[in-house]
Amino acid sequence: MKELLIELDVHAKISLYEQIYEYIRRMIMDGSLSCGERLPSARLLAVQLQVSRSTVDAAYAQLVSEGYLKAKRGSGYFVCDVGALFHFTAGHDREKGDNDFSKQRNAASRVTQNHSLNMIYNFLPGQIDDSGFAYNAWRKCAKEALLDLETSHRLLPAGHPQGEYELRVAIAAYLCQARGVHCEPQQIIIGAGNEYLLQMLAQILGGPRTVAMESPTYLQAYHTFCNIGYEVKAVPMDMEGMQTEKIPDEAMTLVYVMPSHQFPLGTVMPLRRRLQLLTWADAGSQRYIIEDDHDSEFRYKGRPIPALQGIAAQERVIYLGTFSNSIMPSIRISYMVLPQPLLAEYEKRCGFYASTVSRLQQITVCKFMEQGYFERHLNKMRGIYKAKHDLLLSLLKEKQWVHRIYGDHAGLHLAVELNCMYTEAEIIARARSYGLYVQGMSECYLAGSKKPDKRPILLLGFGSLTQEHLREGVKILEKCMIYK
């Protein structure tokens, strides 16, 4: 067993666990550690390096999950055969965010260029900025929540199946004020992520249904519908969002839309179109609209666009929101506002499910909202994201290879239609060979519906990138477009 002489730099920009990870990865790649060799135990290495056990664990875990090491129970960690391995580094957590990670990883592993394949520039959509987060306020709220729950003997027992009442009150107030959503706390169900709530919703609605979706769309929702046995029909989009008159009539009772800021196109559905959609819903007693309002917190120009739910037909709209973008992806708290008529069905079919979110997390978020931190955090992040958005937009604006930009002035990514000699897949592969990861629009279309335009469209997420990385990233993209 080789001793690992890792010199850690506590002042470095990258964390200790990444430093350990990177050191070992390099030793494996340059042959200093060879296949089958055994590594020191995490406990021992932690003592040697004077870091916490979990720091070493995290580094080892990442090396295992990327195929550099193999853990054998009871005997420790061993170096894998990396001869044919695709080298995928760092930003692992971040990349996963809300994306179809395994798909991306598969796509990435198909890239066999000779360049360094480390992800240096993460332009994947769904990434958030973690430098601006209100860590102190969060820590304070978490501490208070823990003490409160202890004092009131609410820490251990399961809470209300729909989620803590206090948090539902806070969410209802926020939705009313910020999104124009009208609801009582009794209509809110808090759950561990949108996909979980969609699965529950299917049980509330009962029986398999046919659902109309925008195409391109948010694929997580699409795959969830497929998994629970729903038939999904793609409805074409224009610059005003889903073309409501093209919703196929046959047996369609459900529409899933993102009217305030469509993913991935960034389209905003105008009022006329919204009313058409509500008219469609009113025409059948079992028709419902699922409004996914995933990132409407971040709008950089003009007034916020109120939710469809608030317009009129509150009995036809199921509103879905999440704290993934507005607080943090790791928190797994989403919420669903059920129309009154569905509440009895919820109670009957799903009322027995315990809440899927821990009470402690719920009360922490509740305090974060009640004490005004949430609003301040959103205001701050809006400023941070706006600066990044404006910079990226200005960097792209006069480029010959940029044909058109969609979805600007909101959200955490831009959709950029290209003028260039490569296909979308080629551009993505070329960019990856420079360490720049980006998603293509084609990936967001439902099976059976294809991107109509032949021009490549890239989704450029700017959430987690620094100004410097944004500048360098655009230079790399230019290189990918122009040179052979």
Next chain:
Amino acid sequence: MKELLIELDVHAKISLYEQIYEYIRRMIMDGSLSCGERLPSARLLAVQLQVSRSTVDAAYAQLVSEGYLKAKRGSGYFVCDVGALFHFTAGHDREKGDNDFSKQRNAASRVTQNHSLNMIYNFLPGQIDDSGFAYNAWRKCAKEALLDLETSHRLLPAGHPQGEYELRVAIAAYLCQARGVHCEPQQIIIGAGNEYLLQMLAQILGGPRTVAMESPTYLQAYHTFCNIGYEVKAVPMDMEGMQTEKIPDEAMTLVYVMPSHQFPLGTVMPLRRRLQLLTWADAGSQRYIIEDDHDSEFRYKGRPIPALQGIAAQERVIYLGTFSNSIMPSIRISYMVLPQPLLAEYEKRCGFYASTVSRLQQITVCKFMEQGYFERHLNKMRGIYKAKHDLLLSLLKEKQWVHRIYGDHAGLHLAVELNCMYTEAEIIARARSYGLYVQGMSECYLAGSKKPDKRPILLLGFGSLTQEHLREGVKILEKCMIYK
């Protein structure tokens, strides 16, 4: 608006929020607050009483959820018409535990006796003791987890879809040592509760299936299967658990069992029967056994019984475990060990789902396990529960009205078969009229399968009760059995 002159006693046994709750409830019940009257805002009352806002919120929330108050957005809290209301008090959270709460509430509200209807003695199964919890250790682990995640930049981004690798390592080690389960961390999926994992499992297995269940059984699982479109067949039980030879053959590919400690009967399946079950599973390429090992941590006599998963056919058993009983119900962390052949299906169909448990909670539990607190906590709780179990058993042993006791020496409840002139429903109603809540065995049978014996069987949960309450509770039960 009436001023509420609540005198709080900070030294009282019941928490501040319960005191406020109880004070207002009494005022409503005795007419001091009448229907339609408006209450002071939570903010104002918190200032008046010099307590935190969330304490008042919690009291109001409970009053709303129990139908004493109605919240009107923007205008505050108003007293409801309680003329015909069933009065259901305190222990609200606790009662919910893992039970079918709304059902119990409905059952409770059918009771129309003239006694006080407050729940004083909570004998419902699934209740835990919160006085023995390692609050200090938990607080320490939560604090460390928060700092660790911040330092390593892992607090905000979403983690691994299967759950944090460190926690999966800790769970695998625990399962191997304590339950004889053989698995790699790569086979573990961490999720927000057993019901969520069963829903995911259905998606991994693909297509609707027919599942065989013990009857009586854990109804949450039964209702979950029904909700996702599975056909459920009841298999009769004897003193050795599910009668494997009676598993109907037609198209049956799934069996859900609790071999180590069946709920609610407490049966332990002997090895011979276990091997029969594994033989059944081996006879079809698509056959799987779901082993729910929900509370095997608490066994008070003899050696722990190893899990079915560890015996031999690890490719046929899907193992389910939870921290609900062993740590706390509010935490919502369960785990599922998939056999190797199902891992590829998981990756394909469900790999895109983000983890449903927050990273912070996962790392807190991980530290709780790694630093030895979990083991110490289990040992301590086993002692606490054993003392309660032994006391309850001794109190029941010589009673004429006790015909037989099932499921002793393990778990958090006893199943008590009665010798008395009342039906099960009558006994339960009589007990409730004295403030004693208890569940009947009949409720645990699947639709279409009935309790064979005509003698009433009560499930007496002892987890959350003090010795004094256990003694008083048994006296009350005796009163219910004997006197008219």
